[in-house]
């Protein structure tokens with residue numbers, strides 16, 4: 001099974017504190033006017049977004065809601081903030097059984113930027129470290145295969161080593177595809 005899929009499927013849902021922060025503070029690069037223009041031009045994604053998310057009237061309102069989370073978002077001053085219209089006053093989802101796939105999968109990776117105090121923080125750290133360790137191990141194996149390939153005399157062995165190199169590179173690529181660019185392994 002794909003590793004990320006397995007991590008998400010086995011993620012302990014009980015860790016969610018039901019604080020609603022992830023539904024309350026949604027930072028997006030697009031402004032409301034940009035979404036509106038796209039929706040008017042027929043973009044279904046933009047229509048779906050506007051059907052679900054409501055823009056905050058001002059940055060002060062966003063900061064008042066959750067300053068810590070907002071200030072931890074990179075370039076937050078350049079973002080537009082929205083909240084989900086389905087979030088109830090008690091921080092629970094009013095369409096929980098029918099919530100979106102993205103909500104069911106949240107956080108979709110251990111490397112997702114989580115709101116301050118999110119119950120998944122510890123889980124994300126541990127799973128993220130496991131992924132990083134797996135990548136390091138694979139890189140060591142790759143180095144060994146490549147070294148062996150350079151000194152190998154037999155063509156049969158060379159072929160086998162080349163296959164192992166390709167398989168290992170493929171695994172590393174798959175793991176790294178879920179890492180944000182700024183994370184060094």
Ligand code: SF4
Nearest residue numbers: 016017020022118119
């Ligand atoms: S921020 Fe984390 S703990 Fe809070 S509701 Fe979202 S997933 Fe659950």
Ligand code: SF4
Nearest residue numbers: 023084086087093103
């Ligand atoms: S649909 Fe529910 S779970 Fe998804 S963002 Fe809205 S309130 Fe949160």
